[in-house]
Amino acid sequence: METITSDVAIVGAGGAGLRAAIALAESNPGLRIALISKVYPMRSHTVAAEGGAAGVIKDNDSFDNHFNDTVAGGDWLCDQDAVELFTHEAPKELTRIEHWGCPWSRQADGHVAVRSFGGMKVERTWYAADKTGFHLLHTLFQTSLKYPAIERYDEYFCTDIVAVNGACQGVVALEMRTGQLRFFRAKAIIIATGGAGRIFPFTTNGAVKTGDGMAMAYRVGVPLKDMEFVQYHPTGLPGTGILITEASRGEGGILVNRDGYRYLQDYDLGPPDPWPRKKAMELGPRDRLSQAFWHEQQQGRTIKTVDGEVVHLDLRHLGEAKINERLPMVRELSRSYVRVDPVDAPIPVRPVVHYTMGGIDTDTNGATRIGGLFAAGECACVSINGANRLGSNSLTELLVFGARAARSAADYVAGGASAVSDGLLMEQVEAAENRVLTLFRKTNGNEDIVGLRRELTATMEAGAGIYRSEDSLRESCEKLQEIRQRYSSIELRDKSNVFNTDLTEVLELKSMIDVASALAVSAYHRTESRGSHQRLDYTERDDKKFLRHSLATYSAQGEPHIDYRDVVITRSQPGERAYGGNQD
């Protein structure tokens, strides 16, 4: 197997990976940086983020406000030291992206414009119309072309992290064009592969979001933290799951049920007027809005369609001019995919899996417990999002922690990484190679990737959806164990070496099984309700037992082992999450 040597290898070239690559190139132009991704950078799912990126910049706002909104929004499961530094670095990172050319929307006086977002006390979300993730990703990608030190390996599919004696030594990746495996030897690795929404059947996440980086880190012994916390975005299009941004509510859109009634007022988010107003009604946090939908559905007050139950997102009162200026993509998506022009009619929407709060356990420098292994962005859990992420914190997060992980990786490399014998190293590389070859050469397999994947996503929705219970979760855990067994009987139908997506989908399914197991087992053991994790059998938050992060550790034999670690509390003691008329 060919070895490609660099100082730092980054896996994933979305927002976090690109930000990390640029930070490395700037920190030391002599560093050799390998940027490895299973897709071209501009195809990464950062591209689909719409509404904006949060960062304190206006005089009416403060770091304290951003801190308090984030911590309460996360139902006090955020590490407060992490949130503190996040809020302070946020405006610097957003300004840097401005200097690099991001077309932020502007006020008449030329200053950056900000908009309201759910759970935020003050409008602080920077935006580029409703294509913020797209512009941010392309700005980063195009800026990265300035740096010759960044060597890109586009369409290389990583299969394994190679770690020897607790220190990371590189990754093994499949060059999709040739079907050849390569060993990317590097002193430090940054994982930036995004979330894992595809383990659910109905998701805003693109096909690439299969949790590969999370699973790779997990398999070499890094725990996955707080995996039970999955964000349902309240407004996805039925059928496709296409995201309709929260900015539509930030701009004044309302949600109504079958009777045209703004039902959120019945769920501690009202009164409905005056509207719009911060941290109330449609600008409540996402977990609460998605849960309210579930209750409306239970009571038969949602609207039946061929693609499932929906409520209506009504933007008509905003008028055509404002919709065109602030929400052009929402209008286009709605017209194309559900044939509704929001200027004339309300958009049918339903909750849809959107974001994984949990991820690879890292500290505030992006470091994991394995030397030289770092992670940033949605695949990581620092944790600033706690039990429920506030909309527009994640684009900022990938910038802040992408840059931080890069700086600590650079320090790690400068500090002289531990040397290991080539023999030990190559043993692991060959083991990784053999796993792929075994899969490739297998015959007489009777399992089918598509059916197995469908069973996996179905059991996640049934057992680990918006509301969960011991029974539903036990069933999912058992089902996942069964799927894990059956996985080894999959036989590839495509034996070509060139761009073999039968092979990569089967490899992705392995990641999905690992991540889904960590999620379901963590959820089973958290016998409380907090943020996005709602248990029908344990309906209250239990700070005595569960003001703690869950840590799922991989076991090759069966289900993960679950440990807990105390949440870092610096200055905000757990309190009531107050929205609507209950706010102070």
Next chain:
Amino acid sequence: MRQAFRQLEVLRYDPDTDSAPHFQTYEVPCQDDWVVLDAINYVKENLDRTLSYRWSCHMAVCGSCGLVVNGESVLACHAFLRDYPEKIRVEPLGNFPIERDLVVMIDDFVEKLRTVKPYIVSKKERAIEFGETLQSPEKLAAYKQYADCINCLLCYSACPQYGLNDNFVGPAALALAHRYNLDSRDVGRSARADVVASNPGIWECSFVGACSEVCPKNVDPAASIQQMKIAITADYFMRLLMPWRKP
């Protein structure tokens, strides 16, 4: 939901085993709100695991699934079956070498994009402490349209000039050069001129306008190229008439 069978004629080519590309036909039960990508996904999931193609977002923003459908360059996730006859021919993007099946090699575009310096060139990098650069909504509007390019490469597929001469820098890369030239924060126009104003740059374009017709994001690369031709011609005459002035 109405369901009807469609005939999908898909171009197949595996360089490991095939001497030349050929078509394979699939009968696909399609729902009437599907896009072409849904039909292709149906094939992959139910009929043929060996079909290779790219896709991800299914919302016309990642730019992965550009294909030629019934002769026209489109995003497969934004090509609605309701707009097509029963028989649908699916081919990879034109003007790029086929890697396999519907996957093309886009290395040439990726390299050309780098050569037009698609990033802010500034006299002196502004320190973060000085905060944001001011940019009025009017100045934003001057380049915004050209910043909407998703690099889906439908324009390269449709461009007759790129088909004839693969030295041509091509529509998307030129539009992005223009985007930065027009940005009030940028001073890189002369640095980009080497590539942009060269023969394989804007002068190669014969203004057929096919690029703008197929663009799914209304970027209008043809307009960007014409505007650059005018700007560079003006520069030329300015230098002739007023050699002491810098463009």
